[in-house]
Amino acid sequence: MEDDAPVIYGLEFQARALTPQTAETDAIRFLVGTQSLRYDNQIHIIDFDDENNIINKNVLLHQVGEIWHISTSPADKGVLATCYNKTSDSKVMTCAAVWRMPKELESGSHESPDDSSSNTQTLELLCHLDNTAHGNMACVMWEPMGDGKKIISLADNNILLWDLQESSAKAALSSSAALEGKGQLKFTSGRWSPHHNCTQIATANDTTVRGWDTRSMRQIYCIENAHGQLVRDLDFNPNKQYYLASCGDDCKVKFWDTRNVTEPVKTLEEHSHWVWNVRYNHSHDQLILTGSSDSRVILSNMVSISSEPFGHMVDDDDLSDQEDQHQEEKIKEPLQDSVIATYEEHEDSVYAVEWSSADPWLFASLSYDGRLVINRVPRALKYHILL
Amino acid sequence: MAEVEAAGTEVGGSPEAAAGGTGSGWRRPHGPLQRYYGPPAAETAEAAPDPADINGPHFDPEVFLTKVRSECPLGQLLAREAALGREIRALDSDMQTLLYENYNKFISATDTIRKMKVDFRRMEAEMDDLAANMAAISTSSARVSAALQDRHRRGAQLAGVQALLRKLQSLVEVPGRLRRWAAPGAEPARALRCHARARAVLRHYRHLPSFRAIEDESHAIMADLAQRLRARLRDDTLDPKELTECVExxxxxxxxxxxxxxxxxxxxxxxxxxxxxxxxxxxxxADPSGTAATPPPxxxxxxxxxxxxxxxxxxxxxxxxxxxxxxxxxxxxxxxxxxxxxxxxxxxxxxxxxxxxxxxxxxxxxxxxxxxxxxxxxxxxxxxxxxxxxGAEAGAALVARAARERVDRYLRALQTFFLGCLGDVRQALAVPRPPGKEGPGLPDLLATLASSVLGQLKAVLAYVQLFTAKDVAFASLPYFKGEFCVEAVREGLVVAFVRWLCRTARGFADGPAERGAPAAPPALLLLLARLCLDYEATTISYILTLTDEQFPPQDAGPAVTPGPALCTEARGAAQRLLDHYVQVQGAAVAQMLRKSVETRDWLGTVEPRNVRAVMKRVVEDITAIDVQVGQLFEEGVRRAQSSDSSRRAFSVYSSSRAPGRYAPSYTPSAPMDTHLLSNIQKLFSERIDIFSPVEFNKVSVLTGIIKISLKTLLECVRLRTLGRFGLQQVQVDGHYLQLYLWRFAADERVVQGLLDEVAASAAHRCLDPVPMEHSVVELICERG
Structure with missing residues (x-):
């Protein structure tokens, strides 16, 4: 029981940006970006020692502005991208840049000095993503499974595909697409699909979810009114290529099959306020993590639409649901779609949740008051899934 | 005469009395008879013989005299003596009369006997003569009959021959008759009778050639007849009676x-x-697809x-x-x-x-x-x-099916009716009202809806009751007594309708609100919520009682849906609808707030002079919602208010108060300090669930809407970066909302808490956090 207890880490600033160190597959490491208008912002590199239940942190200064979004390269542990606010002359501009962290922090192997806060190091700027012509950057996505050379950023109503050249020292805009329509369209978030040879991304603007082909930069599907209100986040099922999860201001999490977008496959309504974040577990896609401004993090088990409903294909599951269930009941107590746990360690709105890239049973959540909570999937469930 | 009779009785009774002890076997049946007619034998036997009874059989003059002498006074003795003397004289005279009468009879009898003796002697002689004559007659008669015997025999023989001949004649005539009767159009029935009579004889004598010929001929005729009858049988015009005859x-x-x-x-x-x-x-x-519109029969x-x-x-x-x-x-x-x-x-x-x-x-x-x-x-x-x-079952099943079908149709009709009513209500809600002129209020609409639906349901029940009326023969079928009442009417009609109603009402909350189809107007949601709630409270139990009265359920019948289960469903639907109402209205207000925050340039804004128009609009809308909800739901409980609630100062910036929940703590101190402080704050404030179920009262509904609105404001402010005047504008707006919204909420602390968080977040997001003087804020707000 003891090591199921959450580990809490507090930052002194408000924070919204959280990401696992994607390229790292051994150590459990998260990056958190802070938001402060009046002080130098920081990126906290948080190492979690699973065996000793200890957190080690390293702080990097991010002086250009408050961080709204952060993402790490899937190929290079030391490379990351941030979206940050730059304030000048009563104008706020959200820019994006690619950075490299100091070499010795990449693997976080060195002992964390106790006085780390006074001994902060600075990020090395690799390149800016020039957005003067495109508007505010909402997020930066790295090509999953890629070599860390391709990134996509969403700026207002534009999708920008960049090629990082000269070992990321230069970002060249290779192609872009703009969302046309009446009103002021603005992307709120996006996600790069790991399927189809990484040629698809999904974006959210207002209540609509759209799919795009990165080769032609054309829209390939569109889920109108995916949510009753604003869509806040998306995620692709890592194991089922057409499955997509979305969440939004109607307190719901919806699961879509992008081949048939008229109705969601499933809808979850567990949160009591806007859902800001939804994440599939990287290995066991039945585990869904959601964070909401009701200050809760909910871990759900969506077995019925996962890729491993006890060895059956999901499509079978839909077709002969009854039969399968009968069989399963005899063989093994089936896991129903259910909420596994509700985590209430946060006191303020949770704006980010992320699974660890190294340990599939571990995740972190970040609330606005700067509290980072690291939790584990309950052990009973873990064994149930594994055995 | 008295003694004689008495003696007779006595004589008749005494042997029985004597035999009483031994012969009980035969005596018993006579017992009742005897008891009826005379003094009981037992009594007679048991009464001690009274020698003093002058009429008794054991009379002893000595004893009597002694008794009288010793008991009676002289006067009485004398009177007794005189009486006895009179009695004796009377008896003497009676005796004499009897004697005379009998004497005369004896004399006449003697005479008669003498006369008879003379007559008999003469008669004997006559009898002898008669005997001789009779003997002569018998001999002569014997002679005559002997002479006639031969002729008689021959006569009888001739008669026999004639009968035989007549029979033969009729046999010979059989074919002719048969032919005549069996001719087309004649009387085949007589022919048949005739043939039936002749058939046995003919069959018996068929070894004789002549008879065989007759038989064959009649056979032929009958075969012909049969042929014709058969031909007739195939005639289609034959009516059933003729057919029967024919076959017979x-x-x-x-x-x-x-x-x-x-x-x-x-x-x-x-x-x-x-x-x-x-x-x-x-x-x-027959139209297998069943789609083509058939004309009415x-x-x-x-x-x-x-x-x-x-x-x-x-x-x-x-x-x-x-x-x-x-x-x-x-x-x-x-x-x-x-x-x-x-x-x-x-x-x-x-x-x-x-x-x-x-x-x-x-x-x-x-x-x-x-x-x-x-x-x-x-x-x-x-x-x-x-x-x-x-096919008794098939017939009964057909009737049952027809009845069931009709009930189902009624269910559908009820559903259509309800949808029609809903349509009317929607229309009434949608009609734009000229200002100043109020349309029908929600309570009126609700009452109309509820009563017309209930009335329709009752009417349908009355119609359906025709199926179980006493004068209808099939109503006595076990199906109509049990299953029909329970399964078809109670479950299939009433329960199904209520369920459907709840489902439909729920559908307004669950279904089309999000994707595509036009969403139901909020007032309709409210109305339906109230309707479902009323159903839960009274209507369902009323309907079920009514149904059970009109269609009494069988004891051993199939299980019925209990009323409470339906009530639970109705309540669930009501809750869902009301929650949805809160969400819809809250979302509408929230949307307004969100747009107003998102589109404004908070950095470049000028110093606030007024409350923003959108805030006034929010207050107006919430007041309108308050009125709307108040029409259908009770007020609800409010937490006790502090006296100065509307005057309460904005606490976030006042140094005298302890820091609010999100009191800014800008000094980059060690992380623990801030969080310790914040955690302590949170220990004392409850977590607020924003989209949480509400209670069925006005205050709870309004609180829900306000919570949603203010939380939205909070989240939106956090996404922006504000200048000094932006912060001050938020301050003014917040104070304005505080002034006007606290009265709607169940707990003003909720409003206060959320507004505090808004203010704190705004301060966080501000580049130059210089708050406005509180008095100025108040002034601006009061100016409207």
Whole structure:
């Protein structure tokens, strides 16, 4: 029981940006970006020692502005991208840049000095993503499974595909697409699909979810009114290529099959306020993590639409649901779609949740008051899934 | 005479009394008789013989005298003596009279006897003469008869010969007669009788050539007749009576009954088929898809059933009866044949009727349907008495199905009606009202809706009750007594309707609100929530009681849905609707706030002079919602208010107060410090669930809407970066909301807490956090 207890880490600033160190597959490491208008912002590199239940942190200064979004390269542990606010002359501009962290922090192997806060190091700027012509950057996505050379950023109503050249020292805009329509369209978030040879991304603007082909930069599907209100986040099922999860201001999490977008496959309504974040577990896609401004993090088990409903294909599951269930009941107590746990360690709105890239049973959540909570999937469930 | 009689009685009684001890075997039956007629034997035997009784048998003069002498005074003695003297004299005179009378009789008897002696002597002589004469007569008679005997014998012989000849004559005449009677159009029945009489004799004497000839000839004639009868049998115009006659005659002709039976049935079958075909002709052609719109049938269902029963069922009855009388007990006419025959035909009839019933699309006149079904059922029962196998279950099932079908149709009609009512309500809500003129209020609409639906339901129940009326024959079927009441009416109609109503109402909350279809107006949600709540409170139990009264459920019947389960459903629907109402209204207000925050340039804004218009709009909208909800729901409980609630100062920036929940703590101190502080704050404030279920009262609903709105404001402010005046504008807006919204919420602390968080977040997001003087804020707000 003891090591199921959450580990809490507090930052002194408000924070919204959280990401696992994607390229790292051994150590459990998260990056958190802070938001402060009046002080130098920081990126906290948080190492979690699973065996000793200890957190080690390293702080990097991010002086250009408050961080709204952060993402790490899937190929290079030391490379990351941030979206940050730059304030000048009563104008706020959200820019994006690619950075490299100091070499010795990449693997976080060195002992964390106790006085780390006074001994902060600075990020090395690799390149800016020039957005003067495109508007505010909402997020930066790295090509999953890629070599860390391709990134996509969403700026207002534009999708920008960049090629990082000269070992990321230069970002060249290779192609872009703009969302046309009446009103002021603005992307709120996006996600790069790991399927189809990484040629698809999904974006959210207002209540609509759209799919795009990165080769032609054309829209390939569109889920109108995916949510009753604003869509806040998306995620692709890592194991089922057409499955997509979305969440939004109607307190719901919806699961879509992008081949048939008229109705969601499933809808979850567990949160009591806007859902800001939804994440599939990287290995066991039945585990869904959601964070909401009701200050809760909910871990759900969506077995019925996962890729491993006890060895059956999901499509079978839909077709002969009854039969399968009968069989399963005899063989093994089936896991129903259910909420596994509700985590209430946060006191303020949770704006980010992320699974660890190294340990599939571990995740972190970040609330606005700067509290980072690291939790584990309950052990009973873990064994149930594994055995 | 008195003693004589007494003595007689005594004599009659004494042997019995003596035998009383031994012969109880035979005596017992006489006991009651004796007891009735005389003094009981036992009494007689037991009473001690009284020697002093002058009339008694044991009278002892000595004892009597002694007794009298010793007991009576002199006067009494003298009177006694005189009385006795009188009595004795009377007895003497009586005796004398008797003596005289009897004497005379003796004398006349003696005379008569003497006369008889003389007469008998003469008679003896006459008798002797008579005997001699008789002897002479008998000898002469013997002679005569001996002489006549021979002639008599010959006469008798001749008479016998003549009878035989007459018989022969008639036999010879048989073929002629047969021919005459069996001729077409004559009386084949007489021919048959004649033939039947002659047949045995002819068969007996067939070894004689002449008889054989006769027999052969009559056979030929009869065969001819049979041929003709058969030909007739195939004639289609034959009516059932003639048919029966015909077959009867053929049977008498000893035609194989099996074959006849076949012919009979096929002929009758053809007729019945023709009748069925006539019925079928009225029906539109069977349409397997069932989609084509068929024209309404020419005649009503009662007419159809009437014709069907009088023509088809009547004839089938007739047929069955004549079949029974014709073929009963005959070999070859197997028992199952008629039944199978009737079963096929009735099955077809049922099928036709079913098709006709299926045409009864609309609700039409239920009493007509009930009467038609009743008639059908009665006729069928008559048929079933003759033919128990002709499909009793099928008929009953047909009636039951028709009834069930009708009930289902009523359910659909009820549903359509309800949807129509809802449509009316929607229209009434949607009609734009000229300012100043109020349309029908929500309570009126609710009352109209509820009462018209209830009225319709009652009317439907009354219609359905026709199926179980006492004068309807099929109402006594076990199905209609038990299953129909429970399964069809209670479960299939009433419960299903209530369930459907709840589901439909829920559908407004669950279904189309998000994707595509036009969302229900919020007022309708509110109205339906109230309707469901009313159903839960009273209407459901009322309806169920009403149903159970009109359709009493059987004790051992199938399980029924209990009222509480329905109530739970209704309450669930009401809760869902109200929650949805809160969400919709909250989202509308929230949307306004979100847009206002997102589109404004908070950095470049000027110093606030006014409350922003959107805030006024928010307050107006929430006031309107308050009025709307207040029309249908009770006020609800409010937490006790502090006296200065509306005057409460904005606390976030006042240094005198402890820091608010999100009190800014800008010094980059060690992380623990901030969080310790913040955690302590949170220990004392409850977590607020924003989209949480509300209670059924106005305050709770309004609180829900306000929470959603303010939380939205909070989240939106956090996404922006504000300048100094931006912060001050938020400050002004917040204070304005605080001034006007606290009164709607159940707990003003909720409003306060959320507004504090907004202010704190705004301060966080501000580049230059210089708050406005509180007095200025108040001034601006009061100016409106």
């Amino acid at each position: 005659m053929l049977l008498q002709l000893e035609e194989p009954p099996e074959e006849l039976c076949e012919e009979f049935l096929s002929h009758a079958g053809a007729r019945l088929e023709a009748e069925l075909a006539a019925l079928e002709a009225e029906l539109p052609p 020419a005649s009503d269902i009662l007419d159809f059933v009437d014709r069907g029963s009088s023509a088809f069922v009547g004839n089938l009855c007739l047929l069955a009866a004549s079949y029974r009388s014709l073929f009963e007990g005959r070999p070859g006419a197997g028992d199952g044949r008629l039944e199978a025959f009737a079963a096929t035909l009735t099955a077809r009839y049922f099928e036709l009727l079913e098709r006709r019933l299926a045409l009864e699309r609309g609700l039409g006149d239920t009493s007509l349907l009930v009467r038609a079904l009743d008639r059908f059922h009665r006729r069928l029962r008559a048929l079933l008495e003759l033919l128990p196998a002709a």
